[in-house]
Amino acid sequence: MPILTRHEILDRLDQTDLRKKLLVSPLLDRKRQVSLNSIDVRLGTDFIVIQQTNLTCVDPAHGKEFEQNLGRYQERVQLSFGEPFILHPGQLVLGCTLEFIGLPEGVCGQILGRSSWGRLGLISATAPFIASGFRGVVTLELENLGQIPVVVYPGYMIAQLVLQETSGVTPYEGKYSSPTTVEYAKLSAVDPKEEIDFWSNSESFGRAETDPET
């Protein structure tokens, strides 16, 4: 599917019908932020830092229990503009875009890192796909792959939103409904328990079929 170009992005940003509009708010510096094939997005002020000392592991099979104790495992940090956030080597934190993004139906997107940051070792999205119809601020998985700490500040243009048209139109059915701040994984919605049960159950594995001799 084609990637939207600057001209097409601007057309969609200027659409007055909110249901068809590509909404990126606040687009503080439209001239600088809308580039040839993407929109540069800024780092927001909210972060989630995982408290490693309180957590032995994350087991999606026990997602509900994890979420019930989320307060113990995560620290929410809110910075002011101009305040630094130091990302140490190997550290993963969750940040979010400053902009609230609304993708119209028929347009999906990907959040990708910007090369200048990438060369410092900072990657800003490990799960970059955004479904069409999504509304909300986008959670960024920030990780420093380099060997020296990297300082980021809220407001920095840290990632880029690449937009693509979809071949058909389907309403958004994601589990992250209009988030206005950074959100931790909804592990209970992942719910792989059923699958784990299936795979660990020898009967359901279809022994009868695979071993007809017995």
Add this chain to the structure above:
Amino acid sequence: MRARDELLEQVIVLRGQVLGISARIRELRFPSGAPVSLVDLIERLVRKVAGTVEGEAANASLDNRQFDRRLRFAIRGLERLAAHLRFAERAAAPQVQPGSVRTLVRVAEELFPGSRFIFRPQWTFNYSQRELVSTYRGMFVDNDFGLLREDEYAEIVTLSSIRAQDGFYVFGFPRVEKDSVLCHVALGHELGHKYAEEFLENPLAGQFLGHVIKQAADTTGRTGDNPLVEDESELGDAGSAGEILCSRALQETIADLTGLHLFGFAALAYTARIGLLNELDEAQRIPATEHYPPWRFRLRTMIRAVPQHWFEQFLQLGQFPENPKALVVMSWKKLLDIVEPQSDVEGLQRAPKLRIAYEGLEQLMEAAVDFLNNELGAKGISIDSIPGMAHWRLVEALLLGFPPDRYEAEDGEKIATVCGILNAGWIARSLQIQAYLLRPSIAQLINNHISDRDIQEAIANTPKLDPESLYFKESCYEKLVLGLEPEQYTCDDTNAPQEVLSCLSEHITKEWISKSLIAAEDEADVDTRAKFLNDDGLLAKLELQQRLTEKALEYSDLWHWWSQAKMRKVAGKQDADPN
């Protein structure tokens, strides 16, 4: 150990504790600089007061009882200062919504330049305001002990980046409302108390007030030149009435009208919301709010103050489409229905002192409204601007799941004002509740912008309900949103089970459901009912709208900051350009 030594030790310990706690508070993040200024002020006062009494102790004779009393008084002052550190601590970023607080502080500072403001949550369910510069002056300067001289106090205040003449205000809001950003329109009312105080300090207002009370006293056979300063016991009801008039009736009414000037429909909707949560006709309730005007009275006074036909203008300027317009009109008519009965006035008439006070209020209102119009008019705020505060595009943004921070107008894109955002929030909320009360499917139709015919059909097919029961159900919703226990609701019509269910929320515990609402129902059915409510999700929608409104306020603050920064940048370049 001698008694005095013990007292001196208490002073030293208190000083150490205050300075220790304040150092920790400084490490917190705040949405504005005011909390740190308060910490500064408290630290300086503590050091100065403690240092003063320590110095005096060295020279005071042991049998000087007056000095011991002075020492105890100082300790009480230090204890109060220590307790006030909580105002700063509670104003830190995790305790409040920084974006909306910054925006509201900006509104307050534009209204009262030079004054400083703190917003902090409090446990009591009340919005409150207090001014600290005069409070501390009363504690340490203007009293028999005079622990500090006026010049010393003035120096401390100035060094803490506070302008004594403009004041330092602490606004409290109920902690339970922390995430209810729409309720922050109460700020307009609280700021109004500052105007009310100014009005009452005005000599002309004082004379007029005296005259009104004298009139009332004469008609009831009492005498007295100025009932406000004379011995109240001699004046009986008239004297008490004067106090009520000054302390509550006039203060609250002026404050309400200020809120109306600042936030328009949002202030009305908020007042109605709180009124419905309380008793509409009672003037006296719990001791803390004794003699507050009845909520019905307050609402009526606000509605009377808005210009005629403002509501029609409001809908025209906002270019509301027909269907949502029908629901907003319905919401407005409900407000008018609430204020129509005179049951509140009848209640006031029955208590002699309240009757005198509220009759006096009628006479004073004209002067108060003129005063307010002059004060706010000088800042470019007029009651005539209320209709222009809301814009349909902002409401539409909220209904579609976007923050209402900007909109397309005929002459290009506009950044929404704080008023515009809060009004959009209240209108979207009213729409949702009205639609939901009529029939849940209508809310869905509105959200999805499905054809006009469908909505008209849905409205036409909805059975008509008694307006009083609609108020009641709305108040049930409000109680649930606040996490309070709803009252028992019964309905005779055939839709009763569903109507009762519509008053429930996911916040309701099973215990509440079984105890107060569906006691006679099968316990096993509770889960099914709770699931039905969660699936229906009105409260989830209202919560989402709160979050989006909050986000819009944050963005509004950001846009403001961005444009200011750009202006400074341009100005800097111009300054630097020698040509």
